[in-house]
Amino acid sequence: MHPLYEILADAAAGTFPPVDGHVEVLEPMPGDHHAVVEFTGHAVVVTDRDPREVVIRGADGFGGATHPDLVRWLAGSDGWIGSHDVVLAARGAGGGSLAESARHDDHPRVLRSRRHRRDVSVYADETGLLMLGRGLVDRLELSVERFDGAAPGAGRRLIHEGLRLVEPGTIVWAQVAPGNAASLRAFLACGFRPVGAEILLRPGGGDIDAPPGRHRTGT
Secondary structure: OOHHHHHHHHHHOOOOOOOOOOEEEEOOOOOOOEEEEEEOOEEEEEOOOOHHHHHHOOOOOOOHHHOHHHHHHHHOOOOEEEEEEEEEEEEOOOOOOOOEOOOOOOOHHHHHHHHHOEEEEEEEOOOEEEEEEEOHHHOEEEEEEEOOOOOOOHHHHHHHHHHHOOOOOOEEEEEEOOOOHHHHHHHHHOOOEEEEEEEEEEOOOOOOOOOOOOOOOOO
């Protein structure tokens, strides 16, 4: 288990890192994203850069770890930088019955999810899609996509269905761009709680889903 996962799991259970202004610098898992993860007064930088240089360049737990100059240096001049997302956590509920689907493998949201995650399972009904897969530090992540024309409340119902597809008590993670108020409200209404914020990175022209250096919306 990666040390960041333990930190995240503790935060999901209500035990947050100390509010000390410090930054922890951790090695990434092989093949995984690099990242900057913020908590209240504490930050974690997942990178293969020298930890001493990360600190010298201004990383700290009070906003310095997400300074644009530092983030660009972490990604490199040809790296990919994701959006600055809210990180949310909930618990699986069990008892789900939504069918897994292969009919939407070419859907842009499915393709995007599979670029960011491993072992992605796709489920669908007439209102939209939901994806479950392994993301940063192997955490189980949920994302949803409501089809155009779906009735109000479809997004929340899909989120609830996603939680029911996961064993009771298992932590489920979601990342939402803070400007996406509709999505953020939907996840909060379904029992997700804010844990922190993060920016995902792919150094060296990571070839995720955008030209080098272009910021994208949440995953």
